[in-house]
Amino acid sequence: MPLHYIYLIVAVAAETIGTTALQASDQFTRLWPTVLVVFAYGFAFYFLGIALKHIPVGIAYALWSGLGIVLIAVIGFAVFGQVLDLAAILGLAMIIAGIVVIQMFSNTATH
Numbered sequence: 001m002p003l004h005y006i007y008l009i010v011a012v013a014a015e016t017i018g019t020t021a022l023q024a025s026d027q028f029t030r031l032w033p034t035v036l037v038v039f040a041y042g043f044a045f046y047f048l049g050i051a052l053k054h055i056p057v058g059i060a061y062a063l064w065s066g067l068g069i070v071l072i073a074v075i076g077f078a079v080f081g082q083v084l085d086l087a088a089i090l091g092l093a094m095i096i097a098g099i100v101v102i103q104m105f106s107n108t109a110t111h
Contacts, residue, residue: 008064
C-alpha cells in the first residue's frame with residue numbers, strides 16, 4: 001500500500017477518535033475529552049494534508065469523510081447505543097460501495 005494511503009488512514013483514525021471524543025465531551029463541558037478533540041482533529045488535518053501531496057483533494061476528502069462517517073456510525077452504535085435503522089444501514093452501505101468503486105475503477109485515485 002502506498003505511503004500516502006497510510007497517511008490518509010491515520011488521518012481517518014484520528015478524525016474518528018476526535019469525533020468520538022466530541023460526543024464524550026458533553027458539549028465541551030468535560031476537560032479531557034475536549035483536549036482529545038483538539039489534538040485528534042489537529043493530528044487528522046496534519047496527516048490529511050500530507051496525503052494531499054499525492055492524492056487529489058476530491059478523492060482524498062471523499063475517502064476521508066466516507067470512512068469517517070461509517071466508522072463513527074459503528075462507534076455510535078457500539079459505544080453510545082445509538083440506533084441505526086434500515087435507511088441508515090443502507091446509506092452506509094452505499095458509502096462503502098462508493099469507496100470501493102473509487103478504489104477499484106477510478107483513474108483519478110492513485111494506487
